[in-house]
Amino acid sequence: MSVCLPETFYIRTFGCQMNEHDSERIAGMLVGMGMQPVEQPGAADLLLYNTCSIREKADTRLLGHLGEARRLKREQPERMVVVAGCLAQSRRESFQQEQPHVDILLGPQSLHELPRLIEERLESGRSAGAFAEETTRFSAELPRARRQGPLAWVQIMTGCTNYCSYCIVPYVRGPEASRAAEDILAEVRGLAEQGVHEITLLGQNVNAYGAEPGFRGKGDFSGLLRRLSEETPIERIRFMTSHPKDVSPGLIEALAELEPLCEHLHLPVQSGSDRVLEAMRRGYTSADYRALVERLRAAVPDLSLTTDVIVGFPGETEKDFAATLELVETVGYDSAFTFIYSPRTGTRAAAFADAVPADVANDRMTRLVAAVQRSALERNQAYVGREAVVLVEGPSRNRESEFTGRTRTFKTVNFAVPHKAEAAPPPSESFEPGSSLGSASAANGGAADVSVGDFARVLIEGATSATLRGRLLGAARADRAA
Ligand code: 5AD
Ligand code: SF4
Numbered sequence: 394m395s396v397c398l399p400e401t402f403y404i405r406t407f408g409c410q411m412n413e414h415d416s417e418r419i420a421g422m423l424v425g426m427g428m429q430p431v432e433q434p435g436a437a438d439l440l441l442y443n444t445c446s447i448r449e450k451a452d453t454r455l456l457g458h459l460g461e462a463r464r465l466k467r468e469q470p471e472r473m474v475v476v477a478g479c480l481a482q483s484r485r486e487s488f489q490q491e492q493p494h495v496d497i498l499l500g501p502q503s504l505h506e507l508p509r510l511i512e513e514r515l516e517s518g519r520s521a522g523a524f525a526e527e528t529t530r531f532s533a534e535l536p537r538a539r540r541q542g543p544l545a546w547v548q549i550m551t552g553c554t555n556y557c558s559y560c561i562v563p564y565v566r567g568p569e570a571s572r573a574a575e576d577i578l579a580e581v582r583g584l585a586e587q588g589v590h591e592i593t594l595l596g597q598n599v600n601a602y603g604a605e606p607g608f609r610g611k612g613d614f615s616g617l618l619r620r621l622s623e624e625t626p627i628e629r630i631r632f633m634t635s636h637p638k639d640v641s642p643g644l645i646e647a648l649a650e651l652e653p654l655c656e657h658l659h660l661p662v663q664s665g666s667d668r669v670l671e672a673m674r675r676g677y678t679s680a681d682y683r684a685l686v687e688r689l690r691a692a693v694p695d696l697s698l699t700t701d702v703i704v705g706f707p708g709e710t711e712k713d714f715a716a717t718l719e720l721v722e723t724v725g726y727d728s729a730f731t732f733i734y735s736p737r738t739g740t741r742a743a744a745f746a747d748a749v750p751a752d753v754a755n756d757r758m759t760r761l762v763a764a765v766q767r768s769a770l771e772r773n774q775a776y777v778g779r780e781a782v783v784l785v786e787g788p789s790r791n792r793e794s795e796f797t798g799r800t801r802t803f804k805t806v807n808f809a810v811p812h813k814a815e816a817a818p819p820p821s822e823s824f825e826p827g828s829s830l831g832s833a834s835a836a837n838g839g840a841a842d843v844s845v846g847d848f849a850r851v852l853i854e855g856a857t858s859a860t861l862r863g864r865l866l867g868a869a870r871a872d873r874a875a
Contacts, residue, residue: 401439402441403436414546415478442478444479449735463492463494474495475495477499479566483738504535542845548595549602558741559740574620594633603617628848637661640660640689645688645693648692659699659700664702665720666716668713699803700729704757707747773861781804783849792807795808807860849865
């Protein structure tokens with residue numbers, strides 16, 4: 394090749410965990426090309442934005458970053474700007490016209506094309522792009538530059554064929570496509586060997602795993618969970634996102650029986666009104682959803698439930714919203730992501746009449762958030778006075794003298810370490826499994842030391858609606874439900 398490759402890169406990721414996972418693969422490819430990651434855009438020869446198109450807010454945030462990229466490129470014109478992910482796919486024409494400083498556009502099904510496009514761009518001097526409509530190569534097959542630590546994401550499927558009326562995902566991520574179980578098992582075994590204790594299986598609709606026509610593997614989602622539990626040593630398995638209409642009796646059984654499966658389910662409800670659910674094309678009624686939750690709770694009594702809710706969907710009346718509030722209050726969520734409906738060009742709902750005025754939607758949002766917080770606080774307070782087993786992830790976000798981890802039920806627990814050793818890990822992204830969190834023995838009557846990647850016994854002493862606070866009791870020998 395006649396031209397020089399960029400030497401450093403900066404990646405900024407927007408949106409969901411799938412995008413975070415894809416960014417690890419993008420970074421892996423760039424490292425494979427000989428580039429070094431940097432933390433600041435100003436220090437990078439290549440700036441990459443991995444974008445999200447789920448709501449309008451994500452668009453506006455990206456535009457701010459692209460403004461910065463334009464300034465940086467003016468300073469150093471050989472800098473390369475790449476926009477990858479869902480917005481690159483859905484807005485390619487407008488990007489091509491309105492953002493001439495963007496060198497490469499890369500849809501989410503075309504990530505593997507990045508090295509080729511970088512070289513093409515360098516050689517031809519023209520901007521380049523790739524926008525496959527379907528998944529032919531999973532991003533999980535690309536090299537990975539993973540953040541060190543005991544947690545890892547594992548892509549099991551991608552795409553969605555549900556076409557909920559508000560949602561852009563099927564248009565940008567293409568139809569459902571599932572990875573072969575053997576590949577997933579091999580990846581998880583490799584992660585376990587590297588010290589990973591907890592995996593989160595990722596897909597836009599994980600419980601449709603293996604259900605698409607033409608799937609070359611065999612087995613469904615609960616079969617995959619069973620194989621992961623029996624054929625790999627991984628201690629904790631989570632997965633997201635599940636669609637209520639696809640929660641099978643086999644999945645409920647798996648949740649109840651399989652030891653590594655954590656007692657947590659993210660089960661987006663979106664609305665409590667049957668009229669709205671139908672207009673959203675969700676495929677269940679509020680009564681179906683409640684009955685499903687009852688079956689889940691009967692099978693897994695400690696189950697923690699989280700959800701997504703949209704307010705202000707076109708035509709949503711006060712009565713519809715009251716049904717949502719009532720559902721949130723009666724289901725008893727551990728937490729929820731709450732969204733104001735945002736029309737997405739190309740979706741069915743974008744053409745629906747009866748938009749809900751912004752002030753009405755904002756007011757509903759405030760009331761919904763208050764209901765979610767009440768419920769989350771109540772659920773969290775039930776942990777106070779109990780011992781929980783926490784997988785230690787690193788220093789806590791706000792206080793460096795504290796450490797953070799999660800229970801099997803997905804509760805964030807911050808806990809103080811009585812005597813912090815000098816060799817405590819830095820508060821950044823770079824902690825290593827096994828780095829010392831300090832000795833807890835003196836203040837804890839002989840309790841063992843605990844390190845990042847260990848399971849710790851923590852006595853829960855306080856709760857807010859968002860987190861638990863506790864005191865380290867010592868190392869836990871094995872993971873247990875908390
Ligand atoms: N407007 C608002 N929220 C949306 N979501 C998806 N599309 C939209 C939209 N157009 C929310 C849903 C989904 C979550 C990931 O984002 O609640 O579950
Ligand atoms: Fe979007 Fe519905 Fe698919 Fe979820 S299930 S990604 S909300 S279309």
